[in-house]
Amino acid sequence: MLQYEAVFIAEPAHTDEEIDELLKGYEQIVNSAGGKVLKVEKWGKRRLAYSIGHHEEGIYVLMTLECPAGLIKELDRRLRMNERIVRHMAVRVESELQLGPSPMMKPRPERDDTLGEPSMAP
Amino acid sequence: MRESRESGGRGQDRGRKKQYKKKFLFRKKKFCKFCDEKIKFIDYKDVRLLQGFTPERAKIFPRRISGTCSKHQRKLMQAIKRARILALIPFTAD
Numbered sequence: 213m214l215q216y217e218a219v220f221i222a223e224p225a226h227t228d229e230e231i232d233e234l235l236k237g238y239e240q241i242v243n244s245a246g247g248k249v250l251k252v253e254k255w256g257k258r259r260l261a262y263s264i265g266h267h268e269e270g271i272y273v274l275m276t277l278e279c280p281a282g283l284i285k286e287l288d289r290r291l292r293m294n295e296r297i298v299r300h301m302a303v304r305v306e307s308e309l310q311l312g313p314s315p316m317m318k319p320r321p322e323r324d325d326t327l328g329e330p331s332m333a334p
Numbered sequence: 335m336r337e338s339r340e341s342g343g344r345g346q347d348r349g350r351k352k353q354y355k356k357k358f359l360f361r362k363k364k365f366c367k368f369c370d371e372k373i374k375f376i377d378y379k380d381v382r383l384l385q386g387f388t389p390e391r392a393k394i395f396p397r398r399i400s401g402t403c404s405k406h407q408r409k410l411m412q413a414i415k416r417a418r419i420l421a422l423i424p425f426t427a428d
Contacts, residue, residue: 219420221420221421260421261421261422261424261425262424262425262428264421270421274379299421301416301419307374307375310377314379315377315380315382315383316379316381
């Protein structure tokens with residue numbers, strides 16, 4: 213069993229339910245092959261650094277999973293087949309395995325806070 | 335000239351080094367940010383960190399300027415390339 217991190221970017225037109233459905237599908241694939249999904253993180257809609265297939269935005273989802281080596285190939289294939297997924301990437305993680313929230317989930321410091329604080333203060 | 339250089343060898347080299355040192359006496363010593371902060375693994379998801387190493391033209395900040403050690407520069411490169419694939423940071427500034 214190896215640990216992987218898969219990130220995919222879905223078209224921004226997806227609704228939350230559709231994303232959940234997608235995830236459920238992938239989780240099923242992983243589970244049926246004897247793998248385990250360790251963590252799912254939805255980063256929500258983000259602006260892409262460059263446009264991909266005429267999309268300027270995308271819905272980012274991160275999955276951390278543990279599965280036999282062959283499965284990631286299958287998952288990769290499925291992600292590629294889905295035309296409503298703009299981009300995906302699956303990478304091995306070893307010692308870097310993080311089960312806590314990723315840096316992406318950290319709230320933005322400074323800028324938002326400094327904007328908020330002065331207005332709150334009397 | 336040539337003779338003196340050959341015979342001078344190391345001694346002269348050392349002299350040149352001293353001169354060099356004097357010239358840049360006030361330059362701050364560079365250090366590897368990752369060694370300093372004991373960051374063992376550079377995450378491709380840490381966009382804010384990576385952006386600090388891809389200024390202006392979105393090119394990877396060279397080691398000779400940033401002072402990052404070669405071990406960490408390799409890891410940084412890997413992380414930046416992964417982040418680029420996921421459109422978290424740009425390949426180029428447009």
